[in-house]
Amino acid sequence: MDTQEILALALSLARQKEVPADTEIHVPARSVQKALFGIDVDSGELVLAKQLGYDLVISHHPTGGSAVLEFPKVLAKHGDILVRHGVPRAVADAAVHELQEGRWPEAHRENYDRLPSIARMLGIGFMCIHNPCDEIGRRVMDETLRAHLPPTPRVRDAIDVLYGLPEFSEAETRIELRMGALDNPLGSWAVHHGAGTNGGFPVARAAYEHGIDTVFYIHIDAGQLRRLHEGFGLEGRKNLVVTGHVASDSIGINALVRELRSRGVRVDTYSGIVDV
């Protein structure tokens, strides 16, 4: 496979027609036999991969170029998730706007060509596949919950169901309830993943104020969490389940890795991937 075919495979698994803004081929590679896949990739690891004879390094997190510069665009997917769960479009758009406002200056500041330039000098294939993997992961989490939740579930039931996914049972992190109570009714719930990064305070607030009782994030910053506690109560009726960063990222990554391996590409994983 070449890098274009690998990207096309990721998109088809994610049921996406367009390449998301946070996903990019930095250095194309033809006929990839051996690929190294990590959640985060740095310069030393590109050298290591070259020394070990890999044709291609795939990073999950954005590594440069437009994947970094245009990253805030992907946050708009939070708006689509909110709308699919009944939040009015104007409210969802306002939450996305608030998220993006905080991110554009950061994206603009980035050294977007550091890692791609190193890969070019080394002559090694290099790409990042971010949102397609996260979208696959979001769908797996969503479908797993739908398929296995008991009637009138409590929050603890949802956490138990998610532990049925091997990435969660084998990770070194646990699924944490950061707000609410295990015995609360799960109520109306939504998995807010596959949209760049977590939706922080703005997305969770939009959800809680428009009928969603339980939000699933894969990670959250302490400052954003504090604002949620202030707004909705540490042990109130609204629940925030945080599933764990690398464990959750691994779900979508593993789905792609399995498909690549079945097509004859040797894929080795490192840098946090819970390879189950």
Ligand SMILES: [Fe+2]
């Ligand atoms: Fe991710």
Ligand SMILES: [Fe+2]
């Ligand atoms: Fe991530």
